[in-house]
Every structure is written in structure tokens, then in C-alpha cells.
Amino acid sequence: MSTWNSRGLRGSTLEEMINSTNEVYRKKKLALVQKIPTPITPVEFDQESRRITKAFFEKDSTVDYIGVVQEIPICFDAKECHSDTFSLQNIHEHQYEFMKEFEEQGGISFLIIYFTERNDLYYMPFRELKLYVERVNEGHAKNFKYSELDDDFFLKSEGGALVHYLKGIEKDLNERE
Numbered sequence: 001m002s003t004w005n006s007r008g009l010r011g012s013t014l015e016e017m018i019n020s021t022n023e024v025y026r027k028k029k030l031a032l033v034q035k036i037p038t039p040i041t042p043v044e045f046d047q048e049s050r051r052i053t054k055a056f057f058e059k060d061s062t063v064d065y066i067g068v069v070q071e072i073p074i075c076f077d078a079k080e081c082h083s084d085t086f087s088l089q090n091i092h093e094h095q096y097e098f099m100k101e102f103e104e105q106g107g108i109s110f111l112i113i114y115f116t117e118r119n120d121l122y123y124m125p126f127r128e129l130k131l132y133v134e135r136v137n138e139g140h141a142k143n144f145k146y147s148e149l150d151d152d153f154f155l156k157s158e159g160g161a162l163v164h165y166l167k168g169i170e171k172d173l174n175e176r177e
Helices: 012-027 093-104 126-137 165-176
Strands: 003-005 031-035 040-046 051-057 065-069 072-081 085-087 108-115 120-125 143-145
Touching: 012 031, 012 065, 012 072, 012 108, 012 165, 072 085, 072 093, 072 165, 093 108, 093 126, 108 126, 108 165, 120 126, 120 165
Parallel strands: 072 108
Antiparallel strands: 003 051, 031 065, 040 051, 065 072, 085 143, 108 120
16 A cells, blocks of 8 residues: 655646636636545545655555636646656556546547746656657666657646646647548
8 A cells, every 4th residue: 555755835836827827717707627536545644734654555646637628628737856867656557547548448548747947847748648658668768858758739828827738738629630
């Protein structure tokens, strides 16, 4: 069984930006997307700060967010990267499989990667993630570099949306046709 040790609020900046964006999208009736909580069982609790310091994951999580955009089902995971090299070990096999099956059912799966040192946000379509995973299976390193990414999938803030991933979905859909 997996365990979790609190290392602060890892990933919380990106999560807050996405949650804010999701609220903007909801209010504008553009999308309805929710954060999926990861079920945990607390093991250790700091009485003074009233925080969980150690817990067991009850089961493997799938993705961070799931919802619908204009009748299109979407799911995505949010990842932060502190360098120009993204380790594919950050994508767990059960997450990858869920995203793959979601795509097979007609949904759209993707990653949002926040390159913190550059303050850049990247929309990675599942098909791009799949290429990197297949490359690893051929013996390549278990990572990809910032320089390999498609400039057209970098996201900008727009219209109150801090992580305007609808632009990424639009480009993703156009490339599928």
C-alpha cells in the first residue's frame, strides 16, 4: 500500500490556478470541471498545526480533474516541473492507462505541466504523452526535454482564466480532424 508524507503543499500553485480557471469557465458556462480528491487514511497527525503528516492512499488515483467542455468529456492531470527535464516517472501507469481508456471512449485526455522556473504552462495532448512513453519502451531515457515541446501548446492567461486550457483543447481537437 502506498504512503504519503507531507512535504508541504507540493503542486498547490498550479492546482490553485486551475481551480480558479475552472470557476471562471463554470461561471461563463464554458465548462464544468472538478478536482478529484485522492482518498487517504490518516496515520499521523500533528496536534499543534492540526495537519495530517502521514497517510496511506486508500487506492490508486486516476487523474486530478474530470469534467465536460461543451458536451466533450475531458480528464487531465496537473504536474509541476522545476527544471527543463520532465521525468515520466511522475506519470503513474494507472494514470496513463486511465487516460488511454478515456480517449478510447471518445474523451479528451491531457496533461497540464507547469514549468515553474520558466513560469510556462504546457498543454500536452495524450497522443504526445503516448509518444514519449513509447519512446521509453524503445530504450530512450524516461524523460523529455522542454526544448522538444510544441510551441503552439504553451498556454497563456486570458479572459480571467489563469490556465486557459480551452485553447489547448481547441488546438488538440483541430489536429484530430
